[in-house]
Amino acid sequence: MKKIALSALVLLACASSTAFAAESLRFGVDPTFPPFESKAPDGSLQGFDIEMGNAICHQMKVKCVWVQTGYDGIIPALQARKFDAILSAMAMTDKRRQQVAFTDMLYNTPSALVTKKDSGLKPDAESLKGKSVGVAQGTTQETYAKAVWAGTGINVVSYPNQEEIWPDLASGRVDATLTSAASAETGFLKSPQGKDYQISGDTLYDKKYFGEGVGIGLRKDDRARVEKINAALAELHKNGTYERLAKKYFSFDVYHIQK
Numbered sequence: 001m002k003k004i005a006l007s008a009l010v011l012l013a014c015a016s017s018t019a020f021a022a023e024s025l026r027f028g029v030d031p032t033f034p035p036f037e038s039k040a041p042d043g044s045l046q047g048f049d050i051e052m053g054n055a056i057c058h059q060m061k062v063k064c065v066w067v068q069t070g071y072d073g074i075i076p077a078l079q080a081r082k083f084d085a086i087l088s089a090m091a092m093t094d095k096r097r098q099q100v101a102f103t104d105m106l107y108n109t110p111s112a113l114v115t116k117k118d119s120g121l122k123p124d125a126e127s128l129k130g131k132s133v134g135v136a137q138g139t140t141q142e143t144y145a146k147a148v149w150a151g152t153g154i155n156v157v158s159y160p161n162q163e164e165i166w167p168d169l170a171s172g173r174v175d176a177t178l179t180s181a182a183s184a185e186t187g188f189l190k191s192p193q194g195k196d197y198q199i200s201g202d203t204l205y206d207k208k209y210f211g212e213g214v215g216i217g218l219r220k221d222d223r224a225r226v227e228k229i230n231a232a233l234a235e236l237h238k239n240g241t242y243e244r245l246a247k248k249y250f251s252f253d254v255y256h257i258q259k
Contacts, residue, residue: 024063025225026083027053027216030071032161033136035186035249036089048249052106053087055241059232071161072138075099078219085229086217089180091140093211100217103229107246107254108213110203111141112181114169114188121176122201125152131175132157134165141178144209166193176200182250 029049031037037047045066057064067083078086078100092102113123113133121127125148132155135142145156157174159165165177166188181203188194204210218226236242246254 023061024065025057025060025085026065026067027085027087028067028069028074028077028083029053029086029088030074030161031068032071032163033089033180033183036180036183037087048107048245048254049087049089051245051248052236052242055236055245056229056232059235060228071136074138075217078217081219084218084222084225089183089214090217091211092213092215093140093143093209095143096211096217099220101220101222101226102215102217103226104215104233105213105255106215106233109180109182109254110205111144111178111210112184112199112203113176113178113201114184114197115176115200117196117198119175119200123178123204124201125149125154127201128176129153131155132173134159134168134174134177136160136162136165136179139179140210141180144204144206145178147209169197170194178204182252182254186249 029037029045031039031045031047033047035047036049037045040046050066053066054064065083069077069082071088074086074088074090075096077083086100090096090100092105096102113121115121121131128149130153133145133149134157135145137158137160142156142158145154150156159168162177162179162183165174165179168174169177170193181199184199189197189199216229218229233242242255
């Protein structure tokens with residue numbers, strides 16, 4: 001009788017453990033890209049993506065777990081089941097869609113060239129010939145720069161993340177960086193270090209390289225979870241949470257629909 005009771009307790013514990021695990025949503029994130037994701041001075045995570053992820057979990061009534069990882073290996077880490085979804089400013093490109101199932105669009109901001117104010121540089125091959133342009137590894141900006149600029153006399157320099165590029169730009173080790181316009185405007189360009197720098201030329205919205213906005217990436221066989229996150233996103237738009245958070249972080253429309 002005791003053995004039966006003990007077995008029942010073990011089964012109950014296992015069931016409870018499984019149920020608890022099912023009630024968690026693990027987001028993979030590279031916290032080096034403010035204002036979307038970064039670390040606060042106390043080490044906690046902050047940013048638009050972080051607050052949106054927490055709001056999605058609240059809407060789904062699940063526990064949010066944040067798993068920090070490098071951006072360049074974030075898709076392999078997802079496929080290795082180190083977390084359930086990528087929420088880290090990932091643009092939805094055709095190439096990534098071959099590996100990842102994306103949710104509905106989270107936001108869409110252009111890419112931009114950041115240079116010194118008096119540089120006269122623009123985001124085109126003729127203007128940048130002979131110059132060095134820093135890009136973050138694994139990003140759409142790196143893909144674009146290597147495909148469009150690298151063979152035209154422009155030195156495209158890849159860095160582990162965007163945070164490592166800003167000091168090199170300020171010190172003159174690179175002449176420019178191609179990055180998210182929103183990240184540049186709300187981060188580096190507002191800092192004392194960035195006071196002599198600007199977004200130069202037109203911003204870039206190229207679907208071929210930059211995709212169709214940013215989404216949350218999941219494993220391709222996880223369609224049920226994609227649908228649940230989409231339902232939560234729709235409700236966050238409907239109840240005003242998305243608009244409130246967007247206004248907190250941005251002075252412009254981040255939900256840009258490409259024509």
